[in-house]
Amino acid sequence: MATGRSALLVLALTASAPAAPAAPTWADWVGDYAGTLTWKGCFTPGAARARISLDASDGAMTIELAGAGGGLRAMSLVEEEGGWSAQQGDVKLRVTRPRANVLSLVAELGSDCRMHAQLVRPATKIAACDRLVSLARIEARCTKLTEPPLESPALLAKQRATWKAKADAGRCALRADKLETALIEAGCAPVADPQEFVPGPQCQALTAAIGKLQRCPAASGPTRALAAQLAQVPLVGGTAAEREIVEAACERSRRQAASVALTDRCP
Known part of the structure; x- marks a missing residue:
């Protein structure tokens, strides 16, 4: 089954469009x-x-x-x-x-x-760890997996009382992303809709920078064309590693937008 995770999509950022809340998985x-x-x-x-x-x-x-x-x-x-x-x-x-x-x-x-x-439903108040627990439950009922289970619901039940948001949220997110990818590849979970991607801080900063360029009266034609080009953000599925790639791309584009804004004297 194709995962849809490796396909590189393109999403045009617009300064006026609010981020839509992610649909439940x-x-x-x-x-x-x-x-x-x-x-x-x-x-x-x-x-x-x-x-x-x-x-x-x-x-x-x-x-x-x-x-x-x-x-x-x-x-x-x-x-x-x-x-x-x-x-x-x-x-x-x-x-x-x-x-x-x-x-x-x-x-x-x-x-x-x-x-x-x-x-x-009982919850830990650490969203990433709650997600991991749920995915482990799905994994336990997935007979299509060809590799040993990545997680144990019984072990997670013992661990959850000791989880702390600051120390464990990131680790839970990485484990959950890895497990979800395996479940999608096995056909035991649906492919997440990439349109549900919520921009992180670097992509939000890029959106703001592009908006300033588009509103700047002093911006030249080439600058406006570049702004439209920079608004094309490479977008992938949504795992922690993929989000880092997207954020890095947004930061590079933001720096380029800031450079041309300085050249055209756009505040």
Whole structure:
């Protein structure tokens, strides 16, 4: 399976375009969630509190709802705008993520019975390490891998109580990037959309420098043409190593923009 990670794409930076928030990845969804359930119009309502699991297995997402009662059970999920959906007979399910580590479920069971749940996933408050834990869970269910597992969910469960943001966030990010790449190559996780790249500080500085050149009345024709050229940023998938490459390219272009701005006397 092609990873899409090595392909070099081009994205035009514009000074006026705000950075869009990154869309949730599968690592943001999978896990064990617990919380309260509300049943309305049901002849036999299910549990008032429940624990449910959302997992990815060999490239397919499923949700286990047996703990909710009410006749619910495991369902295969279909990705759609803003979340997931599922249908099994008369049962229709909609899954959304209102914020990090929170899952919202709405299930319709027949014509009058409806269940709503707001569930929470345990988190360390270190986003990179939470991502690593989720990816390790996906890896444990991936039968397509040909190499030994990179991570152990059981070992991570022991380590997570000792993690510190300052010391471990970077290490977790590198491990998570490596694991996600392996899962994508095996076909157990989807390729991230490169359009979701969020510019770092050097690329943001380049955007500001180009904006100044484009607004400068004294800028010559060649300078304006160069500004348009510098706005073409080499963009790759989004791992930590790839982000460093992009940031370095942005810094080189920013210095070039600053040099021509000085020549044309553009403040």
